[in-house]
Amino acid sequence: MNAMTIAHMAGVLTSAIQAADRLELDALKGPALADMDLDRIRDIKRDCSTCISLLDLHQPARPARKGATMSDRQFQESKRIALARQGWHCLRCGRNLHDTSVWPGRSGHHRQLRRRADPAVRDLPCNIVELCGSGTTGCHGWAHAHPAEAERFGYIIPSWRAPLSVPIRDWNGDWWWLLDDGTAQRLTQIEIIEWQSTWKEES
Template identity: 45%
Template structure:
C-alpha cells in the first residue's frame, strides 16, 4: 500500500486538529501534508499506522515538513523522526500546544514524560 487509508488519514487529521504538529499553524489556511515519523524508506508493515503519521505544514521540501528533512538531528530529538529500529507508538513526540505525547494506532494520544538527557533527547 503506497498511501494511508482514508480512515487513517481522517484519524490523523482529527487527532492533530488540522494543525501542524511542529508550529501549530492551521492547515486550513496554509498547505500541509502527512509526515511519516519512521520514513517511507524504512519499509515495514506499520508504515501507515496513525502513530507513525503527523500533520506538518509544507511539503517534504517546504515549511515544517521541509525543516524535518533538512534538520534530522533536531527532528529525532523532538520525535518528529524515529529510527528504523524504533516503533513510533513507543517514541515520545513534542507537539506544538500539547507538549510531549505518545501517539497510538487508533488516532489518539496520551501525555508523555519529557525524554531525559541521558538519551540525548532533552527538548522542551
C-alpha cells in the same frame, strides 16, 4: 448536507478559530487575561476544531485512485486521523491547516521514514503526522532538512526504534504518545524526563 454547505460551515468555524488565535496571541503579548478567560478561548478553538473534524467525516470520500494499494489507502486514512487528532493544526508550528490565506499546503509525514519503516507500522496512525508544507517546504521540509533536531522532538524515528515507543512534541511544547488506534496520550512530567534521558543515552 451537500458539499457547498459543509464548506461554508467549515469556513465559518475556521474564521472563529482564527479570531480565537488572535485573542490568545494578544493576551499572551499584552496584559494577561484571567486564566478562566484564556481557558474559554482555548475551549472555543478546541470545540471549533472538533466540529470541523466532524464535518470532514461527512465529506464524500475521495474515490480510490486506480491501482491504489492497501498501503495507499491506510496512509490516506491515517492522514485523516492525524488531522482530527491535531485539531487541523500543523503539529510542529500550530498553523491552522484550514486557513488558506497563510497556507503553504499540508502533507502527511512518516515519522519513521517510508523507505526505512517496518511495513507493518509504516502507514499506521502512530507513525503519521500532518505538517504544513511539503517534503521540501514548511515544517515537513524542516523535518527532512534537520534530521537530528527532528529526531530529538520525535518527528524522525530511526529504523531501530518503534513509533509506539517514541513520543512527539507539539507546537505547545507538550509531548504525546501516538497510539495505534489514532488517539494520543499526553506524557507526564516524569515520563518526559525519562524519555529525554533515554534519548540522550541511546543517541
